[in-house]
Amino acid sequence: MTNFVGRRHELAAVRNALSTSRLVTLTGVGGVGKTRLAMRAARKLDRAFSDGVWVVQLAELGDAALIPHTMAAALGVDERSTREPLQVLVDHVRDRHLLLVVDNCEHLVEPCAFVINTLLRSAPDLRVLATSRHVLGVAGEQALWVPPLPVPERDARFPASKGAPQYEALTLFTDRVSAVVPGFTITEENWADVVQIGRRLDGIPLALELAAPYLRVLSPHELVARLDDWFRLRGKDHPALLPRHQTLRSVMDWSFELCSEQEQALWARLSVFAGSFDLEAVETVCAGSDVDDGLTGDAMVKLLAGLVEKSVLLREQHGDEVRFRLLETLRQYGEGRLEDSGQEQIFQTRHRDHYLSLAERTEAEWFGPDQMLKLARLRREHSNLQAALDYGLATSDHAHAGLRMVGILAFYWMSGGTAEGRYWLERAVARDTGPTRERVRALWADALIALWQGDVRAIDDLCEKCRTLAGELGDESGLMHARAVEGMASFFQGDLARASALGEETTTRQRALGELNLLVLLRAPLVMATAFQGNLERAISLAQEAIDISRAHGESYNYSFMQQAYAVALWGEGAPNPGRCRQGMTYLAESLRIKQAFAEIPGTLGGIEYLAWFLVASGNEAKAARLFGFVRRAWEKEQELFLFGSELYFAIHDRCAVQARQSLGDEVYEDELSRGAELTLSQAVAYALGEKPDSPSHAPASTEAASPLTRRERQVAELAAQGLSNKQIAVALVIAQRTAEGHIENILSKLNLTSRSQLVAWFHRH
Known part of the structure; x- marks a missing residue:
């Protein structure tokens, strides 16, 4: 990341504006530095907001319906709910004191304004700092125009003394030049030329950054001459643009012309990416035999290096991985060039196919080791997955690929973002209505995720459609998946006999078809249903088989579900004995660590609840009560998500809570509940596991409780x-x-x- 230069007055203006207005929008021409200013202000204001500063990036978002989902993801809100995503957001921010930075709203002004206005009306302590080329038009909005950086007058003299005025445009230009020409400084000899560069580029930061790398081969005087020639030749190419817009457009044109033909082609093709991307994606999407222009995979590293050197492309380090990104203004410019070439659809299709292939490979390898790394890879590519799905489902010609992709990603939606997953699944099913196996898969995936959300009412219709179509197509796997989801739904609705019957049936079919992923995942309700019907030994046998399969394959995601199912099943005959208490607590502790690593919030909360049951059974009622207090507060915010549909869970919880209250007495029990309600998720997990939390957990709680x-x-x-x-x-x-x-x-x-x-x-x- 390059240094942040200047903007002292603008930073003060942002702070003052946020003290009087709950919505402040930074406006200005493209490339003027609205995003950098907003990010700098956010860092400086972090300590002023007790619930923190959160950043939502909308530049790569093309579908307005995904704004609430994107905000929820940025805020760390689990969307595993049947409620409208915007309502989930409202409930999350309602009592919080936080600053929400919403970047790049200009292409979605009206829907952004609606969402932001809804949040502000519902959350009195919420502040929003937005960036947009246009105001949002929300009542109470304070717009701050971000000007270009100050430049000297044409005849300004060289500042000989330290107390002379400093010009931020020249400071920025010098900083960027010195990154490529070590030791570069402004001297009395080059002063006039550097001033002319700053004035010619109107002090626009992006224009200055694009020009700076050329001092690697040009002197300031030579750069001035070339800019003057270019602006004389091209200055009238964009008469409809305002002067500063003309300046930036002309500088981008100039930068584009100074690229080689292959660099120009690559710049245009990279515009199909949303957010950041890696070298593999560039080589796959931007090179190929169907366009005869010499852009081969072998040439990509050199071409990428050239665009990075010219400040067209940003290089980012993500751990051991190198990724690249186009600034949004430069991406839009490249997009225009790609449209002009008539090749936009070719490279959008390649982009879609690359991320479809990534989804297919990840799904095929999912039931095995390194699942967290695979999931992290997909999460890094989330914006590109969205763009690929949006393109795939935009027209009927491409809808089948979109349907296939969204169904394959079922495991991804289950591990987070279930509400967004259902949005894509339902859009895909509505777009491509043909009788295909891909439609069967999308139907049972939609049903499974509906179950994950607790939307049991939607499951019957989805499963019936899936079974009917699977039967017509002879799709045994699809039929088995639909029956398995119905079995899970039956358990959560309290129909243990049907859950057991469907579970046994699908277990046999899954084993025959080699469907190990769902064999383990969907085994959980069968285990619990069997235990609660009085056959504990059979339940333990079923659970142990699934656990052994996961261990043999090095798999952890489904394994953590089976650990919890095993522990819950131990309550099938009442409170477990001391030996089984220790066994259940061991499994739950391990599952909690896995759930936390996956950032799987509902599973983490469930694990804490189950562990509290065992703590009561083992005589540690105080610790159990504190965990009950945390879980109760957490699920009050999420409403219907936890223990949906199953009276069995409620019965065990109530028995344990009554026992803990009787053991501790009302006053101590209520005090522990209050202390638990003050814990953060990470603190609650650490407390449950007997580990040191990130920060003291009960001292602030007791102070605030009193x-x-x-x-x-x-x-x-x-x-x-x-x-x-x-x-x-x-x-x-x-x-x-x-x-x-x-x-x-x-x-x-x-x-x-x-x-x-x-x-x-x-x-x-x-």
Whole structure:
């Protein structure tokens, strides 16, 4: 990442604007640095928001319907719910004090405005910092125009003294040039030429960055001459653009012309990628025999290096992996060039096919070792997967490939983003209605993910359609998958006999077909149904077989589900004996570590709940009560997701909760519940596992539990105790001064105090 230069006044303006307005939009021409300014402001404001600063990137998003899903992913919200994604978002931010940075809204202005307005109306402590070339038009929005960087007057003299004015455009240009020409500085000799470069490029940061690498082979004077010639020749090519838009467009034209023909072709073709991409993708998508232009895979490394050197392409390091990215302004320019070439559809199809192939390879290798690495790879490619699906489902000509891809990704949607997965599945099923095995797969995948969401009402219809079509096509695998999903649904609806019958039937078929992935995953409800019908030994045998299969293949995702199923099954005959308690707790501890590594929130919460049952059975009621408190608070936010449909779970929970309350007494039990409700997810997992949490968990909880102040009021009290005025508190917390004054009044009233000096004494006592 290059250095951030200047913008001191703009950063102050952003901070001040956010203290008085809940929505601030940074506007300005493309390439002026809106995103960099927003990211810098966000980093500086992080400590002012108790629930943090969160960034949502929309540049690569083409489908407005995915805005809530994208925001949810950025905020770490699990969407495993049947509720509307926007409502899930609203519930998540409602009581939080956070700053949401929404970058690149200009191509989705109206839907962005609707979503942001909905969130702001529902969450009084939410602030939004947006970037867009156009204002959003939301009531209360404060638009801040981001100007180009200051440049000197044409006849400005060389600043001989240290106290002379500093010009940010020249500082940025010097910084970028020195990265490619070590030791470069502005001298009295080159001053006039550097000033002319800054003025010719209107102080636009992106234009300056594109020009800087050419000082590797040109002197400042030579660069001025070439820019003057180019702008005279091409300055009238874009008469409809405003002057500064003309400047950037002309600089991009100039940069494009200075590329070799192969670099130009690659720049245009790279525009089909959304977000970042790796070398393998570039070689597969951008080189090929169907376009005769000499762009071979062997040439790609040299061409990519050339575009990086010219500041067209950004190089990013992700662990051991190198990835590349086009800035959105340069991607849009390349997209226009690709359209002009008439080859846009060729390379969009290649892009889709590459990511379809990636999905196919990952699915084929999924039931085996390194699952977390495979999942991380797909998550890095999420924007490209979205773009490939969007292109595949945009027209009926490509819909079959889109249908195939979304069905293959069923395991990906199950491991996170279930609401988005159902969006794509339902869109695909509606677009391609032909009687194919791909449609069968999409139907049972949709049913399975509906089950993951707790949407049991949708499952019967989806499974019936799947079974009917599978029967017509003779698709034994598809038929078996539909029956397996129905068996799972039966268990969660409390029909243990049907769940057992379907589970036994599909287990036999899965084993015959070699479907090991779903054999293990869908074995879980059969194990629990068998145990709760009184056949514990059979249940343990079924569970152990599935666990052994996972271990033999080095698989961990489904293995963690079976560990939890095994542990729950041990309650089939009532509270387990001490030996089985130890066994169940061992499995649950291991499954929790796996769930946390996969960032699989519902499974993590379920594991904590089950572990609390065993803690009660083993006599550690206090720890169990604290975990119950955490789980209750967590699932109150997620509403219907946990324990959906199964009275069996509720019965065990209630028995354990009653036993813990009786053992501890009402006061201690309620205190432990309150302490648990204050834990974060990582702290709760660490506490459950007996490990040291990331930060102290129960000290703040006990302090806040005993305090009548809200979290926000306690922040205000702390700043007041440090001697800050109401105005200073407002600036520190990015709130209006009148809001700070209101908090002080509320605090004094709650604590029955009459002065700030009394508040200071109270704070230091508590």
